[in-house]
Amino acid sequence: MENKNSNESNDKLDQLQNHTTDNSDTKLTTNQGLRINNNQDSLKADERGATLLEDFILREKITHFDHERIPERIVHARGSGAHGIFKLNKSLAKYTKAKFLNEVGKETPVFVRFSTVAGSAGSTDLARDVRGFAVKFYTEEGNYDLVGNNIPVFFIQDAMKFPDLVHAVKPEPDNAIPQAASAHDTFWDFISSMPESMHMIMWAMSDRAIPRSYRMMEGFGVHSFKLINSDGAVHFVKFHFKPKLGVHSVAWSEAQKISGTDPDFHRRDLWESIENGAFPEWDFGVQVIPEENEHDFDFDLLDPTKIVPEELVPVQLVGTLTLNRNPDNFFAETEQVAFHPGHLVPGIDFSNDPLLQGRLFSYTDTQLSRLGSPNFHEIPINRSINPVHNNQRDGHMRQQIVKGKVSYEPNSIGGGCPFQAMMKDGGFTTNNERVNGQKVRARSQSFVDHYSQAKMFFNSQSAQEKNHLKDALVFELSKVTIVEIRERVVGQLALIDADLAVFVAEKVGVKVKKLDTPNQSIPADANPTSLQSKEREPKTKSSDALSMKNTVKDTIESRVIGFMMADGVNTQAVKSLKNKLESEGAIVQIIAPSVAPVKADDGSEFEPKHSITSTASVSFDALYICSGEKSAKELMHPERKPIVTEFINEAYKHCKAIYFGKGTDEIYNATRVSTKKHEDPAIVNAGEDDSDKKFLTAIANHRVWDLEKERNSMA
Numbered sequence: 001m002e003n004k005n006s007n008e009s010n011d012k013l014d015q016l017q018n019h020t021t022d023n024s025d026t027k028l029t030t031n032q033g034l035r036i037n038n039n040q041d042s043l044k045a046d047e048r049g050a051t052l053l054e055d056f057i058l059r060e061k062i063t064h065f066d067h068e069r070i071p072e073r074i075v076h077a078r079g080s081g082a083h084g085i086f087k088l089n090k091s092l093a094k095y096t097k098a099k100f101l102n103e104v105g106k107e108t109p110v111f112v113r114f115s116t117v118a119g120s121a122g123s124t125d126l127a128r129d130v131r132g133f134a135v136k137f138y139t140e141e142g143n144y145d146l147v148g149n150n151i152p153v154f155f156i157q158d159a160m161k162f163p164d165l166v167h168a169v170k171p172e173p174d175n176a177i178p179q180a181a182s183a184h185d186t187f188w189d190f191i192s193s194m195p196e197s198m199h200m201i202m203w204a205m206s207d208r209a210i211p212r213s214y215r216m217m218e219g220f221g222v223h224s225f226k227l228i229n230s231d232g233a234v235h236f237v238k239f240h241f242k243p244k245l246g247v248h249s250v251a252w253s254e255a256q257k258i259s260g261t262d263p264d265f266h267r268r269d270l271w272e273s274i275e276n277g278a279f280p281e282w283d284f285g286v287q288v289i290p291e292e293n294e295h296d297f298d299f300d301l302l303d304p305t306k307i308v309p310e311e312l313v314p315v316q317l318v319g320t321l322t323l324n325r326n327p328d329n330f331f332a333e334t335e336q337v338a339f340h341p342g343h344l345v346p347g348i349d350f351s352n353d354p355l356l357q358g359r360l361f362s363y364t365d366t367q368l369s370r371l372g373s374p375n376f377h378e379i380p381i382n383r384s385i386n387p388v389h390n391n392q393r394d395g396h397m398r399q400q401i402v403k404g405k406v407s408y409e410p411n412s413i414g415g416g417c418p419f420q421a422m423m424k425d426g427g428f429t430t431n432n433e434r435v436n437g438q439k440v441r442a443r444s445q446s447f448v449d450h451y452s453q454a455k456m457f458f459n460s461q462s463a464q465e466k467n468h469l470k471d472a473l474v475f476e477l478s479k480v481t482i483v484e485i486r487e488r489v490v491g492q493l494a495l496i497d498a499d500l501a502v503f504v505a506e507k508v509g510v511k512v513k514k515l516d517t518p519n520q521s522i523p524a525d526a527n528p529t530s531l532q533s534k535e536r537e538p539k540t541k542s543s544d545a546l547s548m549k550n551t552v553k554d555t556i557e558s559r560v561i562g563f564m565m566a567d568g569v570n571t572q573a574v575k576s577l578k579n580k581l582e583s584e585g586a587i588v589q590i591i592a593p594s595v596a597p598v599k600a601d602d603g604s605e606f607e608p609k610h611s612i613t614s615t616a617s618v619s620f621d622a623l624y625i626c627s628g629e630k631s632a633k634e635l636m637h638p639e640r641k642p643i644v645t646e647f648i649n650e651a652y653k654h655c656k657a658i659y660f661g662k663g664t665d666e667i668y669n670a671t672r673v674s675t676k677k678h679e680d681p682a683i684v685n686a687g688e689d690d691s692d693k694k695f696l697t698a699i700a701n702h703r704v705w706d707l708e709k710e711r712n713s714m715a
């Protein structure tokens, strides 16, 4: 396959180039550069004798191998990354002096890493989980990291609870079960005692937690941050990335199957789309709130369990993020990249969100054990493109060779260098916020509303999204073995939506009881009533931006369409549809009885990518059962019929578009599709008017979720 990674250079890629090697046309050497003559045999005392300790070549090779692994990330261990470019389309100079957000047209190199949170590095991509969305901007003023998620809120309000949350969701400590799953006792035990998690739980149980691809999910900075302009004026800001392809998900039953058939589904999708030149893109947006309006909302801007509804503060789209180049080496780049919400540039600052404040400590600390040294900033992927000059010295694996005698400041021997930078020279100064208060270990009253935005999210979902969310809760709680925990969760749900609670309660065998003291996380000496969240109606009843039903549905770019065919397939029909789909950016992959070339009706051949038994319908966005009576007969051969029909039935169940070509009636009649008793815009027959157009529209719509019940009830 032709590799369509972008070849355009930029400051970061040029810098990385200095650290890149290519083994082609070279001779094998040791790490000391000594050429190796025999890489097959160790040094022995006689051909059949013991290996000699002297064998420095063997020792070097095995020692290095023994130490190849580093600790995986404590959270977000499983991830994939790519290089790209951030382009500014609208200046934010009014709000921030950050240079990469000032000059329209300015391009800043980025490295982005997506991840799941709970699973280990080798776990499935399709776990029900939050996705990390971490962006490192290599700006001329130093690295700026926006370390966000695909969900705009978080489970907890204070960093103090993070280790508890993570311990609860990770595999249980006695038997290390389950991997990459929240469906177990300890997670729900914790959650049911932490009402502040309820808004996040609504998101995590929605289809947002099982994205179709990394390219089809949003990114959020989550916390409120601050923008500071050159006059010192302060605005709060929420950061957003909105995918150009829209926000799309798979079905839960599909996710579970993909975890078996292709656990690298998201990683592969990201890699292949970049290799194919279908560069993932997002609009970058900001919600900006003047400092003086901080208290204008019915929630606290510092509370990370709340969003700012777009109805109250619209998202201004100001830039484009494009991923256009795969890493050359997964470990060197994706594994060693070290993000930190405290990597800032002038013009951006933190808010006092207590979750963010705790993060500011954690990220450097974790790199010390993960990457092993305070010099992790010198690893090529982490290096700033703005040269680093300071008096920090030494430590494990130091790379930089700093000249001269001086490693202190003030100094006269080194001429006072490196000088502190004036503000006008880009010197960072912390926002001069006035602080006046007592030292307390406490939670603000303004944080004590745990249900109103959970209600807003639930209210905003379409009927199908609500069904999926309910089913997800039932799935998760059915795996909880302790009845009291199931009861407590249902008690929490009752404060969000009565029908939701009743539905789940019935399915998990408990009664709905509104909880008297649902919040077990209130400190012993605190006044429990003052910290007890009441059921509360949201001011913004529902918000369109929260439903995936309202997302972009006008493109089929990079959708994977399976063309099912066998010998005798009609070349003309295949070529015509393939051209149409590919001209709109879709990817056509041929599925045949085996991977041997398929002989078409005109004597030409098609090269299959998959055999029917080596793939499954879950790997495709839509299916075309190719025209040609002979091909259809071949596919319906008694040996293959059960597999072919199951393949199509499954695509049907998952609400995908299916197009039956001419002469494929036998296949149509053998599948559940033929039993449909309703209009279905995503089932297309070659004889119909505008059949190709109908198929393209159905693919762009992603799924006919509206017909999910109908499609499944005819089983």
Ligand code: HDE
Pocket (backbone or CB within 6 Å): 073, 074, 075, 076, 079, 113, 114, 115, 131, 132, 133, 134, 147, 148, 149, 154, 158, 159, 160, 162, 220, 221, 222, 223, 337, 338, 339, 355, 356, 358, 359, 362, 363, 364, 366, 367
């Ligand atoms: Fe993280 N988080 N986090 N987190 N986080 C890490 O840093 C932490 C939180 C997020 O692709 C760790 O380098 C604390 C919120 C992403 O490399 C660690 C708290 C959000 C990634 C850490 C949070 C995130 C991490 C583990 C609560 C969304 C992956 C490895 C106070 C805004 C970055 C590492 C990558 C990674 C700590 C909460 C996003 C341990 C203490 C909220 C995307 O430092």
